[in-house]
Amino acid sequence: MKLSQRGEYALRALLVLGMNHGPAVVRIRDIAQQQNIPRRFLEQILNDLKSAGFVVSKRGVAGGYRLQRGPEEISLADIIRHLEGPLAPVGCVSVNYYQRCSCPDEGKCAIRSVMQEVRDAIVGVLEGVSVAHLCDRVRDLQGPLENPLDYII
Amino acid sequence: MKLSQRGEYALRALLVLGMNHGPAVVRIRDIAQQQNIPRRFLEQILNDLKSAGFVVSKRGVAGGYRLQRGPEEISLADIIRHLEGPLAPVGCVSVNYYQRCSCPDEGKCAIRSVMQEVRDAIVGVLEGVSVAHLCDRVRDLQGPLENPLDYII
DNA sequence: TATAATCCCGACTAATTTAGTCAAGTATTG
DNA sequence: CAATACTTGACTAAATTAGTCGGGATTATA
Structure with a gap:
């Protein structure tokens, strides 16, 4: 991704x-x-x-x-999937945009099994963060002292 | 990535x-x-x-x-970094290929903090897998019954 | 109701990246 | 020396990326 x-x-x-x-x-x-x-x-x-x-x-x-x-109903995974296509690094491990690759047997492909793990790691983060979470982070990162009107992103 | x-x-x-x-x-x-x-x-x-x-x-x-x-000295992270550039999804969280982005304050950027987590997740997997590990996986996935000469990748 | 502000839509472009191809050259073995 | 393999650098076509642009449709408000 x-x-x-x-x-x-x-x-x-x-x-x-x-x-x-x-x-x-x-x-x-x-x-x-x-x-x-x-x-x-x-x-x-x-x-x-x-x-x-x-x-x-x-x-x-x-x-x-x-x-x-x-904002709590929109995950970054959803957004990025729509904008950029698959989150997975290769099509053959993508759940939402699966595409067969050229290796002879996917079930026995070692590279694929690693990429599967990479995909799961990426999705694990991105599914867990919503726009609302992002907003929380903005507030956290800014600290309580600043004026909430001129927040920085 | x-x-x-x-x-x-x-x-x-x-x-x-x-x-x-x-x-x-x-x-x-x-x-x-x-x-x-x-x-x-x-x-x-x-x-x-x-x-x-x-x-x-x-x-x-x-x-x-x-x-x-x-083969145990070559990590997938090394290989992919050389071939594709940064593993990180955005330049501003890349350790090896850092590039400043256009947001006003990186330290307070909520999106960056998420992308940081994504990067760490990706790197965590890829640094941990060497070519030797890949070879092990090939053997595991194939099972002990098959002829090791016509292995499949 | 005129008008200015605002979004809407499709076409267009320039630069970069991707996935290759190709020809001619150099080294090595038998 | 001849055949086999790697070497080098240039070339190409298609796709993607990062925008730009002109003009049309809609709506609050004076």
Whole structure:
């Protein structure tokens, strides 16, 4: 699993939406400015996150985005799978995007058995962290002294 | 960490060399046939593994390749790092290929802290497995009944 | 109802990476 | 010397990545 720039931007954007979760929406422009993401690129990314059902949008003057589900219901594994495809390092150990490889017998492939372990290790971490957890970490890392309004991601 | 075709071929080739470790060399052609790897491509890959010091070659009629060090001294982490670059999903948590990312404060970046855990999980597996371990797995997976000469990878 | 703000959509591009191929050369053994 | 193998470097086609861009659709509000 390698996170592309696009993927990193998406996570950062979802984290902003998580931190501002509520009935109100957040503008693309604000997310882009705060996170230093190219605005046009972010539009594209949020559009994708929208059609995947992670966020909903509101158009027009007071428009913007918010999370569709609660932040505790969205795992990083889900997000990254949608953005980058398989979490597994090789297709033949991917559960969600399985693809046969060229070795003669998968059941007896030693490399595969190692990659299986790598996959499980990755998924173990990523399934266990939701956007809400991320938000908790932001608060923890910042410490209790700072102004919660200008949090840093 | 995503394993490219090239990377997978390299692992398979090294595993063959591990299984045949000894003073004798193995021909590219034999590795390519046994593992179903395009011969010309494998030439390129082995050349790379040679300049990286994983294997040594012998030219001429009875030429071929063998491992430079013992199979127990070569970890999958080393191999993959050389072939694919960082094991970490993002540059800012890579120990060997660190690269600063665009977030304002790495020390307080929640996403980074998760990716750190992912990296540690990946490295934990891959540092712990050597080519010799891979060979053991091949033998284990095959069971004791089969002919050790036509092992499958 | 006009208008400005905002999201929406699809096409486009440039740079990089990936997966190979190929030709001609060099060393070694029999 | 001839056949066999590795060596080197250039080349290519396709896919991916990281954006950019123009213009259209929607909506709050004055």
